[in-house]
Amino acid sequence: MALELVVITKIVPDGSEVFIDPVNLTLNRSLATNVINPADENALELALQVKARYGGRITVLSMTPPFAIPYLEECVGRGADRAILLSDKAVAGSDTYPTSLAIAAAIKHIGKVDIVFAGEKTSDSSTGHVGPGVAEFLDAELASYVSSVEYDDGYVIATREFEEGTEVVRIPTPAVVTVLTNSNNPRKASLRRKIDAIRQGVIVWDLKEVGLPPDAVGLRNSPTIVKRMIPFPRRDRKGEKITTDNIAKLVDVFEQNKLIKGGE
Amino acid sequence: MAELVKATPPEDVSQWKDVMVYCETFQNKLTKAAQEMIGRGRVMADKTKTKLIGVVIGSDISDTAKEAGYYGCDRVIAFQSSAFDMYKSRPFTDNLTAAVKEAKPNILIVPGTHNGRDLAARTAIRVQSGLTADCMEIDVEEDTGILIARRPDYGDSTMSEIRCEKHRPQMATSRPGTFEVPPRDDKRKFKVDLREVKVKKGQIKEEILSFKPRSGEDISIAKVVVAGGLGMGKPEGLKLLEELANELGGVVGVSRPIADLGWISRSHQVGQTGITVRPNLYIAAGISGKPQHMVGMANSKLIVSINTDPDAEMNKNADYVIVDDLYNVIPALIEEIRKRKGAENVEVAPKKKKKA
Ligand SMILES: Cc1cc2nc3c(=O)[nH]c(=O)nc-3n(C[C@H](O)[C@H](O)[C@H](O)COP(=O)(O)OP(=O)(O)OC[C@H]3O[C@@H](n4cnc5c(N)ncnc54)[C@H](O)[C@@H]3O)c2cc1C
Ligand SMILES: Nc1ncnc2c1ncn2[C@@H]1O[C@H](COP(=O)(O)O)[C@@H](O)[C@H]1O
Numbered sequence: 001m002a003l004e005l006v007v008i009t010k011i012v013p014d015g016s017e018v019f020i021d022p023v024n025l026t027l028n029r030s031l032a033t034n035v036i037n038p039a040d041e042n043a044l045e046l047a048l049q050v051k052a053r054y055g056g057r058i059t060v061l062s063m064t065p066p067f068a069i070p071y072l073e074e075c076v077g078r079g080a081d082r083a084i085l086l087s088d089k090a091v092a093g094s095d096t097y098p099t100s101l102a103i104a105a106a107i108k109h110i111g112k113v114d115i116v117f118a119g120e121k122t123s124d125s126s127t128g129h130v131g132p133g134v135a136e137f138l139d140a141e142l143a144s145y146v147s148s149v150e151y152d153d154g155y156v157i158a159t160r161e162f163e164e165g166t167e168v169v170r171i172p173t174p175a176v177v178t179v180l181t182n183s184n185n186p187r188k189a190s191l192r193r194k195i196d197a198i199r200q201g202v203i204v205w206d207l208k209e210v211g212l213p214p215d216a217v218g219l220r221n222s223p224t225i226v227k228r229m230i231p232f233p234r235r236d237r238k239g240e241k242i243t244t245d246n247i248a249k250l251v252d253v254f255e256q257n258k259l260i261k262g263g264e
Numbered sequence: 265m266a267e268l269v270k271a272t273p274p275e276d277v278s279q280w281k282d283v284m285v286y287c288e289t290f291q292n293k294l295t296k297a298a299q300e301m302i303g304r305g306r307v308m309a310d311k312t313k314t315k316l317i318g319v320v321i322g323s324d325i326s327d328t329a330k331e332a333g334y335y336g337c338d339r340v341i342a343f344q345s346s347a348f349d350m351y352k353s354r355p356f357t358d359n360l361t362a363a364v365k366e367a368k369p370n371i372l373i374v375p376g377t378h379n380g381r382d383l384a385a386r387t388a389i390r391v392q393s394g395l396t397a398d399c400m401e402i403d404v405e406e407d408t409g410i411l412i413a414r415r416p417d418y419g420d421s422t423m424s425e426i427r428c429e430k431h432r433p434q435m436a437t438s439r440p441g442t443f444e445v446p447p448r449d450d451k452r453k454f455k456v457d458l459r460e461v462k463v464k465k466g467q468i469k470e471e472i473l474s475f476k477p478r479s480g481e482d483i484s485i486a487k488v489v490v491a492g493g494l495g496m497g498k499p500e501g502l503k504l505l506e507e508l509a510n511e512l513g514g515v516v517g518v519s520r521p522i523a524d525l526g527w528i529s530r531s532h533q534v535g536q537t538g539i540t541v542r543p544n545l546y547i548a549a550g551i552s553g554k555p556q557h558m559v560g561m562a563n564s565k566l567i568v569s570i571n572t573d574p575d576a577e578m579n580k581n582a583d584y585v586i587v588d589d590l591y592n593v594i595p596a597l598i599e600e601i602r603k604r605k606g607a608e609n610v611e612v613a614p615k616k617k618k619k620a
Contacts, residue, residue: 038537097271100389105268123536127397132353132385136266141469142353144382157473162378163297163440163484164290165477167350171470181537182530216270223271223394223431226424229417237567237583244588244596250568251600253584257566259488259512259545260601 003056007117009040011068012124039119041186043179047117048079076197077189088207093219100133105210114173131178141171147183271392273430280432283309284369287318287332297375303446306336308404319363323349333454345461351379352470357386369433376437394428395435481515488514488545495550499527535560549590553578
């Protein structure tokens with residue numbers, strides 16, 4: 001039986017082009033171009049590798065406004081079979097609870113799914129909550145912070161990284177896997193496939209389609225609110241000049257800060 | 265398992281009083297991240313005149329539960345089963361959720377480690393509450409008991425203050441290294457509530473097939489990071505940095521191009537797509553200081569920039585700047601440090617250190 005694989009991806013502003021509006025202290029994202037969230041590129045690549053080895057169908061799913069369409073076409077160009085955009089004005093301002101809820105509802109609407117691939121985190125909100133949240137709503141098993149996976153007859157065997165080391169965990173499907181940034185080298189779309197992807201188009205769903213009432217999501221149904229934004233507390237650094245000839249001065253500073261332990 | 269429903273807040277939030285902290289363990293020992301969070305939880309419990317409840321989950325934890333008390337918990341709920349020898353996402357979520365439903369804490373804080381974030385994210389959905397990740401500051405309003413969670417925002421150039429006023433518990437995680445480890449006091453009074461959890465055969469679906477301890481250092485918790493960038497020009501530069509790092513009891517970090525070149529593994533890359541470090545000393549040698557690098561190290565206590573270009577961006581964000589070739593500077597630095605250590609040895613050696 002062919003594996004049903006879903007990759008959830010968010011299209012995020014390119015980090016290098018965002019700056020703070022000095023007047024009202026909000027993020028000015030208007031000048032930023034967008035990118036596929038970096039970790040999600042690795043998630044897609046991992047899904048493509050799983051498909052290559054074990055067969056199956058890959059659906060890329062994103063809950064983003066319609067500007068995401070070209071990025072989803074890029075995903076299909078890389079080898080995904082189809083892309084679904086969950087787009088509804090009601091989701092605006094959703095925090096990770098309603099985001100996970102809406103994505104899980106869309107995945108349920110796809111039908112029986114074996115493995116959901118998410119990124120470990122997004123670069124714009126970087127919570128890493130949505131993958132685990134989706135697992136909860138789907139009542140699926142979860143392997144987070146994963147660098148590679150294998151599939152074996154109804155089980156996902158995932159290599160997870162955490163502070164103390166690396167483990168290999170085996171979980172039954174349906175499973176959600178959150179994939180580490182930089183854990184593989186995402187392929188690029190070939191021009192041919194990209195053209196096909198644009199021809200194929202992106203499926204657009206709204207909340208009604210996935211069976212969620214509008215009052216389940218959005219800013220008003222998010223447990224957390226952003227109260228305000230404040231500039232990052234940077235320490236003023238004095239940039240004192242030191243030359244190689246008087247490097248001893250720097251070592252004095254190290255000593256004062258107890259950075260040099262007495263030899264022992 | 266969570267139903268596909270929206271998050272509904274409790275009717276009477278005043279019933280949710282105490283502060284709860286998930287006391288993460290590894291091989292039945294409290295992690296440092298857990299100790300830090302206990303310290304933070306203690307401060308908030310004191311401010312609101314409530315209790316600090318620790319939750320410990322593991323396979324052999326009667327002593328660990330006491331440790332949680334020594335570091336500051338008033339009450340420790342400990343869930344013990346041979347199946348909990350390693351972190352397992354679903355059963356740990358089940359137990360933490362049970363503790364939340366029983367104790368009704370106003371606040372729940374969890375170490376922002378990989379496993380902690382996995383657990384916190386799932387628990388937040390189960391208990392239908394709000395969770396703020398990666399907080400640099402966690403505090404509580406004394407009169408209202410409202411949690412104030414501040415986290416670096418996009419690209420770490422701003423901080424957002426996030427609140428969860430209606431739902432309970434108000435949840436937050438922080439990266440390891442954010443807070444100080446509190447003093448351990450084995451005279452502290454606390455209550456331990458140790459529970460043997462009966463796990464039915466086949467109930468736990470996750471099976472850990474193997475575990476390999478981390479080889480090499482974890483740069484995210486290092487006290488000193490000696491980092492090199494393209495200015496090194498050749499892989500041998502890393503050897504030099506390593507020598508300096510060894511003298512300072514630190515580790516080697518790199519900018520992304522160095523990891524891209526494959527001179528060293530990704531686990532050493534600092535920055536937006538790498539690791540965030542917050543050491544006492546960050547030495548940037550031959551690193552220009554592009555924002556994607558800066559966000560990963562800007563909060564280091566002391567920053568030293570070694571760069572041939574006097575106008576390098578890194579210099580503007582450094583406490584000390586040496587405009588010179590790193591191949592001149594670093595050997596001189598190593599030599600001077602060795603000289604001092606040698607001198608200290610002479611001084612220190614005859615004294616006998618008293619150890620408690
Ligand atoms: C989406 C995205 C994510 C990124 N993520 C990261 C990330 O996580 N981490 C990261 O580091 N980068 C990241 N980058 C790349 C980043 O933008 C920079 O390209 C990179 O940090 C530059 O590395 P560098 O400072 O080593 O090299 P350069 O910018 O080339 O700087 C080399 C410096 O060395 C100095 N120099 C030359 N010779 C010597 C010498 N002999 N002695 C002393 N100094 C010398 C030069 O004056 C110069 O300042 C990312 C980029 C993008 C677009
Ligand atoms: N709006 C979204 N649409 C689709 N996937 C998402 C969305 N937001 C988050 N994700 C997925 O969840 C992961 C973690 O996101 P976050 O919790 O925001 O850090 C991302 O890497 C994506 O795979």
